[in-house]
Amino acid sequence: MDSLSSAAASSQAVQRQVRVQLTSKQEDIALPENTGPILVPTGLRRYALSTLVNNLLGSDKPIPFEFLINGTFLRTSIDEYLTANGISAETTLEVEYVRALIPPLHIASF
Amino acid sequence: AIHLSSTLPPLTPEIEARRLWSFYESATNDLSLSLTEQLRLILAPTLATKLRGDFRTGKRLNIKRIIPYIASQYKRDKIWMRRSIPSKRNYQIMLAVDDSKSMLESGSGQLAFETLALVAKSLSMLEAGDLCVLGFGSEEHVRVAHGFGKPFSSDAGSQVFQHFSYQQTGTNVRKLIADSIALFREARFKRSPGGGNADLWQLELIISDGICEDHETIRRLVRQAQEERIMIVFIIVDAVKGSSILDLTQASFEADPASGSGEMKLKMKRYLEGFPFPYYLVVRDVRELPAVLATALKQWFAEVVDVSS
Numbered sequence: 001m002d003s004l005s006s007a008a009a010s011s012q013a014v015q016r017q018v019r020v021q022l023t024s025k026q027e028d029i030a031l032p033e034n035t036g037p038i039l040v041p042t043g044l045r046r047y048a049l050s051t052l053v054n055n056l057l058g059s060d061k062p063i064p065f066e067f068l069i070n071g072t073f074l075r076t077s078i079d080e081y082l083t084a085n086g087i088s089a090e091t092t093l094e095v096e097y098v099r100a101l102i103p104p105l106h107i108a109s110f
Numbered sequence: 111a112i113h114l115s116s117t118l119p120p121l122t123p124e125i126e127a128r129r130l131w132s133f134y135e136s137a138t139n140d141l142s143l144s145l146t147e148q149l150r151l152i153l154a155p156t157l158a159t160k161l162r163g164d165f166r167t168g169k170r171l172n173i174k175r176i177i178p179y180i181a182s183q184y185k186r187d188k189i190w191m192r193r194s195i196p197s198k199r200n201y202q203i204m205l206a207v208d209d210s211k212s213m214l215e216s217g218s219g220q221l222a223f224e225t226l227a228l229v230a231k232s233l234s235m236l237e238a239g240d241l242c243v244l245g246f247g248s249e250e251h252v253r254v255a256h257g258f259g260k261p262f263s264s265d266a267g268s269q270v271f272q273h274f275s276y277q278q279t280g281t282n283v284r285k286l287i288a289d290s291i292a293l294f295r296e297a298r299f300k301r302s303p304g305g306g307n308a309d310l311w312q313l314e315l316i317i318s319d320g321i322c323e324d325h326e327t328i329r330r331l332v333r334q335a336q337e338e339r340i341m342i343v344f345i346i347v348d349a350v351k352g353s354s355i356l357d358l359t360q361a362s363f364e365a366d367p368a369s370g371s372g373e374m375k376l377k378m379k380r381y382l383e384g385f386p387f388p389y390y391l392v393v394r395d396v397r398e399l400p401a402v403l404a405t406a407l408k409q410w411f412a413e414v415v416d417v418s419s
C-alpha cells in the first residue's frame with residue numbers, strides 16, 4: 001500500500017499548482033461573490049477549467065467556456081501560459097471566463 | 111552539500127536589512143518578552159537536575175557500581191551519584207522561513223518578518239539552546255541565514271534579514287524538509303561525534319503561508335524526521351487580505367476507478383484537509399503568536415520530557 005501510494009506520488013511530483021481567481025462579467029454565469037481563489041494543477045487546459053466552473057455553478061447541462069488571462073484566450077495549459085509569459089506560480093492568476101461560441105473539436109483533451 | 115550563508119550573495123542589501131531588523135525587533139519587543147517568560151515556565155521543569163553517577167562522594171549510592179566496587183577490592187570507588195548541573199543547551203531549534211513570492215502577495219511577508227524577529231529574539235534571551243535560521247524557496251538548497259553554534263545578537267539579526275527578499279519563484283517544502291534533516295544530523299553529530307546523544311532534542315519551526323505541493327512526499331519526509339526525533343511545527347502565517355487559507359479549496363482531476371477507462375474525475379476538497387504536517391498552527395496576527403506558540407511548544411517539551419525521563 002505504502003509503496004503504491006509513493007509511486008503514485010512520485011509520478012505526480014512534477015505537478016505544479018497555482019491559485020486561480022475565476023470571474024465572469026456575464027451575470028447569468030457568474031460565481032457567488034465569495035468564491036475565493038482555488039488551487040489547481042498547472043497542467044489544466046480549457047476543457048478541465050470548463051468542467052471546474054460547471055461544477056462550481058452546479059449546472060445540470062455543462063456549458064462550454066473559454067478562458068481569458070490578461071485579455072488573451074487560453075489556448076495552452078496553464079503551465080505553458082505561465083512559462084511563455086514569465087509568470088511564476090506564486091501569484092494568484094485572475095482568470096475570466098466567457099461562454100464558448102464555437103465548441104472546440106478536441107473536447108476530451110486536458 | 112548545503113550552501114552556507116557565506117557562499118551565497120545576500121538577497122537584500124546590508125543597510126536595508128539592518129533597518130528592517132531594528133524596526134521589527136523593536137516592534138515585537140514586548141511580545142518577545144512575553145514569549146520568553148512563557149517559554150521559561152515551560153522549560154523550567156525540563157531543566158530540573160537529575161542524579162547522575164559516578165563520583166567519589168555524593169548524595170546517593172549508585173547501586174550499579176556496588177558489585178564492581180567490592181570486586182575491585184574497593185578500588186573502583188566512584189560509587190556515588192550527584193545532582194549534575196543541567197546543561198541548558200539541550201535543544202537545537204531551527205527556524206525555517208518561506209522566502210517565496212507568495213508571501214508578499216498575501217501580505218504575509220511582514221508577518222513573517224515579525225514572527226522571525228519575535229521568535230529568534232525570545233529563544234536567544236532564553237538561552238534555551240542552539241538556534242539556526244533558514245530561508246527556503248526555489249533555490250537549489252535552503253539558505254542557512256544563521257548557523258547552529260553561533261550566538262544570536264542584533265548583528266546576527268540584521269545578517270539574517272539579508273537572506274530574505276520574498277522574491278523566490280517557487281516554494282520547495284520537500285527540499286526544505288530533506289535539507290533540514292541533513293542539517294540536524296550534522297548538528298547532532300557535531301554535538302557528540304560518538305553518537306549517543308539521548309538528551310539532545312531537535313525542533314523545527316516552519317513559518318510560511320502554507321501553500322506547497324507534493325504533499326505525499328512531504329508526508330513521508332516528515333515521518334522520517336519524526337523517526338529521527340526531529341519535531342516539526344508548521345506555523346501558517348495567514349495574513350491574506352480577503353481570503354484565508356482556511357477557506358482555500360483545491361481542485362484536482364483523478365482517475366475514476368468506477369469508469370475503468372481511465373476517465374478523469376474532478377475532485378474538490380479543502381486545501382488544509384490534505385496538509386502533510388500533523389502539527390500546524392494558523393496565525394493571522396503576530397500578537398497571537400506568543401500564546402499559540404507557547405501552547406505548541408508546551409506540548410512538545412512535555413512529550414520530550416516524558417520520553418527522556
Ligand SMILES: [Mg+2]
Pocket residue numbers: 090208210211212213280281319321
Ligand atoms: Mg510560496
